[in-house]
Amino acid sequence: MLFVSLLLISLFFTYCSAFPTWIGAPGSISIGNIVPGAAHIEVLGPYLVGDSSKKHLSVPVVGQPGNLTIVSNEDATPPLFFINHNHLWQSINETAIFPVTLKNVTTIPPGATQVPLQLALDTKHSGVAGGSWKWRGTRLHYHHGAASNGGIFYSCPLEDGSVGLFLFLQV
Structure with a gap:
């Protein structure tokens, strides 16, 4: 009887001491981030010289469709992007x-x-079809057939005053 009791207690602690974890994720990662490989896309460029705030890729209203633009990290928490099946x-x-x-x-x-x-x-999905997104080192590239952007993007003013x-x- 003692053996059965010890076995049951042992099994209880075995099951109770197991905690779910995300394999490969450090403890500081939120469990809410359920997309492996998702990351903020930081924007670097010559116009940022002397600007101490970090910039990232986002939309003007986070969580809503719209034109991608460059936003300061001070304005909002950077959104997460990832590449899956060659799509960003x-x-x-x-x-x-x-x-x-x-x-x-x-x-x-x-x-x-x-x-x-x-x-x-x-x-x-809409717009240009048939291209693929890839990371080359720390640069984000878009390829369409033999053509590529070489990891270079341009920010330009739009008619509505946004970028x-x-x-x-x-x-």
Whole structure:
């Protein structure tokens, strides 16, 4: 009888002492971050010289679709992005993710060899199809066939006064 009691107590502590963990995640990571590999995308550029605040990729209203732009870390908590099946996604919350899409929002002049493509967050895939996102070291690249942006993005003012994020594809 004592043996059975010790066995039951032993089994009880075995099951009660096991705690769920996310394999490979340090203890400081929130359990709410359920997307492996999701990270903030920090923006670096020559216009940031002398600016001590860090900048990141985001939309003007976090959690809502819109044009991607550059936002100061002081304004809001940076959103999380990840690449899955060659698509770039933003993790909105535990139940929603939005794809990053590329839109051709310009009129193409005759003889133009390059067209700027604007980055936007949408609720479904739209815009330019067939490309792929990849990390090359610390730089985010977009490839479409043999063309690539080389990890370079441009911030440009838009008609509504906001700033949009664009890329050019080059062979």
